[in-house]
Structure formats: C-alpha cells, structure tokens
Amino acid sequence: MKKIFLSENDMPKSWYNIAADLKTEPLPPLNPGTGQPLGPEDLAPLFPMALIEQEMSPQREIAIPEPVQAALKMYRPSPLIRATGLEKALKTPAKIYFKYEGVSPAGSHKPNTAIPQAYYNQQEGVKRIATETGAGQWGSSMALAGQIFGLDVKVYMVKVSYNQKPYRRSMMQSWGAEIVSSPSPDTNFGRQVLAEDPDNTGSLGIAISEAVEDAATRDDTKYALGSVLNHVLLHQTIIGLEAKKQMEIAGCSPDIVIGCVGGGSNFAGLAFPYLRDKINGADIDFRAIEPTACPTLTRGAFAYDFGDTAQMTPLVSMYTLGHTFMPPGIHAGGLRYHGMAPLLSHVVREGLVDAYAYDQVEVFDAGAIFARTEGIIPAPESAHAIKGAVDAAIEAREAGEEQVILFNLSGHGHFDMSAYDAYHAGELTDYRPTDEELAKGLSVTEGLPKV
C-alpha cells in the first residue's frame, strides 16, 4: 500500500458536469401526468432551486460553494492508494490504484453529495429533509450533513436493513436524525403497503416513495436522493477530479477505470472526469460492476421508468429491471436498486462504458483477498469493484501487459461485519433472478412512454 495525498489547497474548487461534453443528448425526464419533458417547476416541491438548476445545467464546471468546500475538508481530499500488496498477491505486472472514499465520517462516498445537498437546502430556507436509505450509508451521510448545516433529517430505512443493521441506526441517531422502518405507518403509501402485506420487508423503491410523499406534503421539508440524479453524480465527480491530480503525482494514467454500480453515483464520480478524455479520443476502458442478483445493466432494459415503487417520481430513461422489482437480499444492500442513473445509462448505451456482473461469493472472495493484502475491510458494495480490478489485473498478467488499473473503493465494511461472519462461516450463497422474474419485473414499463 502506497498512499498519494493531495493537500487541502489542491482539493477541486468546482465539479465537472459531463452533460457539457456528451456527443449525443440523453433523453429528457418526463412528467408522468402529461408525458411532456420535465420543467424546473415539476421538481420544485422536492428540491431547492439551486439543485434543480444543477440537474438541468449544460455548464461544464460548477463552482463548489465555500461552506461546502469547508465541510468536505472534514475528510477530503481522500487518499489515492497503490495496492502494492494486492499486486504482489496476484503476481500481476499491472499497477492497481484505488481511490479510498471510506475515510469520510460515514465511511463512504455518500457525504460528497449529502453535504452540498444539505447546504443548498439550508440556503433556501428549508428546515427539514426527508430521505430513504437501504443499507444505511446514505441515511447516515444525510444525517451527518443535516447536523453540519442545522437541518432536521428524517430517514425511511428499508425494513430488512433496519432490523439487520442496528449500528447504522445508532450512527444516524448519533448525528441527530429521526429514523423509521419502511414501509412505515408514517405515510399514506407506507400504510397502504403494510395493509396489503404487514410482513413486507421493504425495498429502496418503497422507501423512496415514502420519503417523496413526506417531502411533497410538508412545506418545511424537501427530499434528498443519494444517487441516480444528475446533480448527485455531479457532486461525486470530486472523486475523479482529485484522482486525476493524484495519478499525475504518481506519474501515470489509467488504462482501465472500474467502479461498482447500484444507482451509479460512485462509479460516475470516479469515471466521468476520465470519460471526458475518452470522448476526446483517449483510449480508456471503463467497467461498471454490478451484482448478478440485481443485474440492471447486464440484463435490464433501456426504458422510461419510475424511480420509485409508488410511481411518484418523474419518468426517466434508464436501464431498469422495472420499478416493482424486488432484488434478493444480498449483503451489498447499496446495489439493490431496480434502476440506474440516466446519465450513466446513457453512456453505457452509447458504448462508452461496459457493464459486468459478478456473483456474491466471488465478490466476497475478492474482498477477503483485499482485506488480507491491503488491510482495509471493504464494504460488500465496493468489493464488486475490487473483483473487477482483480479480474483486470489477472487479464493483464495473462497478456503480460503493464496496465494501469484505477478503481473506486467507495466505502469500508465496518458495518457489514455480519456479512463477513456469514462469508467466513461458508454460509453465503449466490442468487440470480430467472428470465421469468426479469420479464415480470420489466412488464411494469409496458404502458409507459417508449424510448
């Protein structure tokens, strides 16, 4: 392990907006009522105007406000690390670098967007944020950000995680958030789901519906999402912008850029600043890694779909498994989302980024090798990126090529040790949805506008 630090003064002062460099335009989000492209006013009940502007901005660089920069400096710039221990174990001629986002107080890349989202809300007089969380990474990040900027935060936490991850709950409580198990009795949609099925274990789609309903029905409250949206991906580009400066210090440039994908934000955060180079002619291989259990990019369809189960969000063009798809309960809870960020879906569709899917056990194998050789116990989500990097490094070995691999280690696994427990005990299994399950999931997009 060899670390490359940036000084605080070298932290990027603007985010990078890939919309400015795309050769083809992504399909616009639609108002589900009218079927017409969305206007800023459609989003106004949910988001502050500054974020809506970012969502639709064509500007290449968007300045990071001073108070956001100051808050990000709690943990940024994050280190770039050369995984010399892993290289040695794999006997690869490749150089493996990773950007380590687990250094944030919440333990992942999520505060990179929670902090600016809280800031812009506070600037526009919002008092309270409603949001959802799956595994708890996003909810704890939003709790932290709310604490920093003096906002109340209510988190709808997917029931299965609420019960399995009490420590993520305590973390959110430590940062002053209110947490409820979703589906909850606190919203109309939650009550409806519970009436139909009191034992429903929840899903990200349901929790989003609850948080959106909460925000849409209270004047003092806006909604916040931890992935998928353009402004979220924008905020995460600080990862790739830092990485570029650090790779320059290291004296090399990546041939392959890898990240795991759930909603797409950590991958996009690292990849988009490099994708700009590829659009401009550079030869870089981009690999988005997802779980076979929730194979949005590798087995989903590109279609207009809702972001949530209750059909409360706009319709967005994206790879999707259908907004009612219930992925199996794998330990990479952050990757269990039916859709994929529209901007990332667009560049996958354009052939700029390739998608790969891996099974749960082989992902934990890679995570375990990493823990032994680099010391860091990765989040199960991030272990997908590690598995991608391990395979790329083995390819390089077999081809005898000195490739430079760069991946995003989006978070640590300190709150996922029960999954490692199960792994060490040999109790983990793989899950792949059948073709029938996928077809059933996708059937919900049939009546919607076509791409």
Place this chain on the structure above:
Amino acid sequence: MKKIFLSENDMPKSWYNIAADLKTEPLPPLNPGTGQPLGPEDLAPLFPMALIEQEMSPQREIAIPEPVQAALKMYRPSPLIRATGLEKALKTPAKIYFKYEGVSPAGSHKPNTAIPQAYYNQQEGVKRIATETGAGQWGSSMALAGQIFGLDVKVYMVKVSYNQKPYRRSMMQSWGAEIVSSPSPDTNFGRQVLAEDPDNTGSLGIAISEAVEDAATRDDTKYALGSVLNHVLLHQTIIGLEAKKQMEIAGCSPDIVIGCVGGGSNFAGLAFPYLRDKINGADIDFRAIEPTACPTLTRGAFAYDFGDTAQMTPLVSMYTLGHTFMPPGIHAGGLRYHGMAPLLSHVVREGLVDAYAYDQVEVFDAGAIFARTEGIIPAPESAHAIKGAVDAAIEAREAGEEQVILFNLSGHGHFDMSAYDAYHAGELTDYRPTDEELAKGLSVTEGLPKV
C-alpha cells in the same frame, strides 16, 4: 474541523525513549521467584531479543526499521485535527487539537506497536504469536500485523467481549487470526478457571495468563502485549513525535496534553515526547484520564504487582488495583485493566502527570457532543480523553484564557455502536467500586516485595 497532514517523508524515523531523560530511575521489574531484578534471559521465552533490548534500553532514540516504516505508512502519518466545531459548541477561547489514530485499518493506535512487534518476531524466526484482547482493538491489530509479516496469530479474547463484539471477531478472522473465548479450554490456567467457575466472563488478567502460558509452552510461539510494557510505549511515541511536527505547522504548542489511560500506551505515545520538554523546563499540564469504574491511578496503590491474574508475569512497580481485581463491565473495555504501565506510573508518582477519573455517562455525553460537532464517532475509551479536553476547554473559557489543548483520539467507535445504542436509549449507568472492593483488590499485593 481543520486537518494538518504530514507527508510520508516526514514520518519520524526513530522512536523516542523517555528512559533516557528521566531524572529519577523507575524501580526495576523483579523475577517473582527470586525477588531479584529481571535480566534479559527472564524474558527470552516470551519476547524476541530485539524487543527485550528495547524494553531495557537507555538510548534516547531508537531507529524504526525500514520494513516497519513501510508498513506503518499504510495509515501514517495520522492527521492532526483542530476541533473547530467542538470549540464553537463550547464557546471556548481555547484551541483544541487532536491526533486522530482511528485512521488505522484496525481503527485505533494499536497497530503502531503490533506492526513492529510482528516484524521483530518474524526477524528472529518466530512463527506464531499468542496474545490476548479485551474489547478487540489489540487482537485485531495483532491479527493485521501478523498478516503483514506472515505470522500465525492466536487471540485469547475476554469472554464478555467475545460474546458482545462478534464483529471484532470477524475482523480478526478477516486478517487470518485464530480466536478463542477466554477463559478457554486451550490452556491449563483456562481449564482451571473454568473448573472453578464455568460461567466466568473473563478478564484481561486471565486472558494474559492464557496467552503467556501458550507462548511459554510452545517453541514456535512468542507472546505479544498491546500496552503496559516499555517497548510498547516506545513504539507509540510516533504519535507524539508526529504531533510535534504538526503543531509546529499549526504554529502553536500545547499548554495541556490529554489522553485516556487503560494500560497507558496511547497516553504515553502522545505525551512522552512533550514530557521531555517538561522535564527540561517547559510549562505543560499533562492529564491522564481513566474511568471511575477502574480507577487505577486515582484510587489504586503504587506497588509491586503481577500483570496477570495467574501470576505468570514478572513483578512490576506500578499503580494497581490488585491483579485479581475484576472491573465492572463498562463499555470502555480497553480501560478495564488492573494495572498501569510502569513508566507512566513512575511519571505520575513523580508529579509530572496528573490523573483524573470520569463516570461512564458523562464520558458518553462528551463523546456524543464530539460526534455531533466533529463528525467522528469516538471509541468509548477515547471519549474519556474528549471529556478531559471538554473540561479543560470550559476551564479556559471560565478563566478567559486562550489555552492550547492537545488530546489523543485513540480510535473510532464503529465497533462500539451497541454502547451508543444503550446511551441513546438512556440505559447507561455509572459504576464506582466501593472502598471495601478496592481494599480487597489491593490485599493480593500484601505478600509481594514492597516498593
């Protein structure tokens, strides 16, 4: 929060040995059989010769071997951080700085000594390390270090923690260690304790006895201790040596230096390089903070005592509650030790360092304020140091003095969230041993050599 980083090149290249600067000599450790001062040969069954030499060295500076430096650079230099959020919340004119040791893969300062201990053992052909752990911080650090230098590690983990902290166990497993609940059926002493009391929940004293027995009875195995010993404190001085460089960059120098104390190593690590300045005339106030539940410095006696329950270790002169003392089950498991490092005990006795004790709930109050204002959720052990810093900052406010406070944040609380759960639920209570309990504990030192 404002961070001050050191570059890897500025990481100290030697440790600081306070023995070279003490005006009075500490009392020597004794062979319990002969009552005579210990020679190197007495320790040879347990430790490699390089560590025995360090234990007894009068040299001021001891070089850090290159491979140890390389391994420490996994996470070092650790950041020095100015707690601007906490300062603001306390409305204090004091500047509060802390050294953050939670950045290590194990989450605490413990790898600072686990890494060199593993290295010296490996250099002398040792294949296997036996050690004990209370809350799991030390065991996981030794597991990590064993992994780095190719040693097998067996950890005797105090039963109450073994059952309460399964995630620390998984962490040790991830780093390849073998873990057993102590008292265990794997040693004579463990079997004896279990025969007398099958429900014995264990103590650090018992676990040390088991690990020492394991090491003393196997040719391929040595013993490793995570605190108390001179060479452990020596290795931890890298904290204070880095802090001095970083405080210089910050343009100031501490008036008050604070750390929590269990065995004494994290406190000594930060404090000893500054204590040298005090010995040479500087006006610095040193505060060692312990729990009222295990009040070794504030209510114990300075005496010759054993380091372990089974009386297998040498006799050392230290503040002690008696080697059979069973501290109540507070959440700061790392501070539940009956003794205190002889070197630290010596400087407390000489009046160079003052001791303070705090109750459990007020310590968690301080930890909770810190989590809200600085974002980092502290280990319950480290929250004692925070409480010390908070009180010092309030004193400064009341006196209207711009004091500079420096404390050691020895670890994060990611594996202690159940304690925060109990705290948020209002379920934590305070425990103070009665005078009778303390007198009973100390009675075991009566037949031993006098100081």
